[in-house]
Amino acid sequence: MTTPRQPYYAVIFTSKQSKNTTGYANMAKKMEILAKQQDGFLGMESVRSNIGITVSYWASLNAIKQWKQHSEHVLAQQRGRAVWYDWYRVKICKVEREYEF
């Protein structure tokens, strides 16, 4: 993600998939498209191999809260807990400084 003006927030989502991945890829793609349409969405980076790490970036804590409560996202979260994930962890963080090469 290119650097937005600070301050902004990062949501670090780490997860371990269960053996049942039926429907997961479609839902993940749908949620990515939907997230990008939300007010305050700044960017997203995602990688999965043994575990998955997705970091999304947001303009405010309120934007994160709105996205967490978005009706379609709530359904995806429920499905995730019921079917797709053995575990997941969410950390909401304020980006304090950054640099790049």
Place this chain on the structure above:
Amino acid sequence: MTTPRQPYYAVIFTSKQSKNTTGYANMAKKMEILAKQQDGFLGMESVRSNIGITVSYWASLNAIKQWKQHSEHVLAQQRGRAVWYDWYRVKICKVEREYEF
């Protein structure tokens, strides 16, 4: 990573490897071992496929600064910029809240 007492800090390191990965795996392993020995180190999660995302967790901003300035780590960073990475980005964040499933 299991949840430490808050507040604490996360360093989000995203990177794109270059085509030359000679010596990279050994150095990455060495740096992981060394990071774990540092004061204030709390944990680390790392995944790589198309890009890499490594998130390390620290007790304080000072612990992060000390690790950034560690002599062996400085050499690894120089080597990384010279050889192993097309680009990388580092974001230093304060973990404000978290939850898990």
